[in-house]
Amino acid sequence: MSETMKTVAIPGIAWDIAADIYFPPNFDPKLKYPAVVSAHPIGSCKEQTSGNVYGKAMAKAGFVVVAFDASFQGASGGTPRFVENPEFRVSDFRYVVDYIQKSLPYVDDERIGVLGICGGGGYALNAAMTDYRFKCAVGVTPANFGRLARESFAQYDPVGALAKMAQQRKAEAQGADPFVLNYLPFASIEEAKRADIDMREAFEYYKTDRGKASNGCVSGLFSFNSAAVAWDAFAFAEKIMTRPFMVIAGDKVGAFGAYRDAQDIYARAASKEKHLVILPETSHYMLYDHPEATKLALDQILPFLKKHLGEAA
Template sequence: MATTTIEHVTFRNADMCWDIAADIYLPADFTTDSSYPSIVVAHPIGSCKEQTSGNIYAQALADAGFVAIAFDASFQGASGGYPRFLEDPTQRVEDFRRVVDFLVTLPYIDVERIGVLGICGGGGYTLNAALTEKRFKAVVSITGVNFGRMQRETAAVNGGVLQALTGFAELRTASVRGTEAPVTNFLPDTAEAAATIGDIDIVEAFDYYRTERGQSAHGCTTMLLSHASSAMGWDAFHLADELLDQPLLVIIGDKQGVFGAYKDGHTIYEKAASQDKELVVLEGVSHYELYDQENGAGQALRRVVPFFTTKL
């Protein structure tokens, strides 16, 4: 029985001074003489291509006959770029264009049948990239999070957004003057600390990222604080009511946590200009069950594969 092949690649476009690392998942019986629909798959914030974007979603899409490419964001994972652990929405969105630029050079890719899928923060970036990247013909967000909204809400309960921006500015000044810039971890240090916080997203994030379930060397869940200000003024859904016109599938679970994917899913569904759009709310499913669990990711993929098959 033929099996999926994974090709590990790096590439650099004309506008870059670093390489992007990606895994290309090729369907069974793949041949370079054929032409395939393809899906760009984006990992969550603090994650990497080896986790849910690659081993769950890209793998399943390849099994269904698509060429799927899961990539590490610039400045993160196995991709290049300095400073490390940069979480800059502008760069994260530009990475989608860089990946498509590489993808369309491959002779077996049908350039008129390219889709995009992102998970968690990668879902928010996917939606934003699709506003202006019209080589994407169909768009899927899996428990997508608007990172700018999340950062502002987090800051609001920890002293305020303006105070946070002032602090980031001071850290950046100290950094360029030679002080090592601090890196924050999105997660508590222990399972007990996560349980004390009690929020379902935090508890399950620890279980995914810090145990054998989903742990990966590059899934470090960290962010450089001296460069954290850019996200505060960013909105993944800005102009979606004018520019997001591709067929759209938004999948969320109804178990709500602090990351706000449930709310963001409803927001982008209502706001998107797409005439062909669907919001799927999975009952009894949490944010992290949509990463890798049968009742979450499994259910989602049973909607995703027919969607891409029809729209591409």
């Protein structure tokens, strides 16, 4: 088979979820392959790090990889646009697994894992906690969006933020224009350089040719963020996180808190096998696409996935 990737539409709750399927070298549809579902960061899309970096690398290592766009984002359906709702984000994983188990006969439906980057990492870990069709999970610089929604995104005033969201949603319901948050409100790279390391490197990734993609919106609909304020990616991990997992973060700590969140899920989870990998001299966005950092991460990830998902047979 010469095709290395194809785009599909996956039926979701009421709209299609857009996904790219990455195939291993010398793919043979008569074999049974292990699969990995790959989830993009907050404000990102499948054409960025979840697909073009980790998706390709995992496929090269022998996995069928399904990198998908979250509902309301990228090329997936759902309105209004730019909604970052954790309940829908985690629900998307379930529909992707439904599709794999129903429509991909070359995947062993008992050997499916999940990987996510940044917010996608937090969602991936939550999906593995609550959908035991996932046999293992990996969070790459994983961020707990619920914590972010209560802290920095709410300016550390979640009650005040909820009141503002209620007023804004009321106004929009009555015909006002939606208020779309720009997660990177900098006018130039020079302005961004004065910000926290995560904010600065986010601008360098998303707003330059390095990582820019047409569907990488880096935006969120403010009035719909209220669901995230009461959500915790790691809720009840002490009891129900039983799957083997690995979390990888860099030791250059920034505002998005992935270093902290990686430590948090590692400490809280009931899993008998869990791995915390802290990479030295590495930042959040280096783990998106820097060859040296992603190689170090993949050197840990690929053996872990092969241990729990196996090889094609």
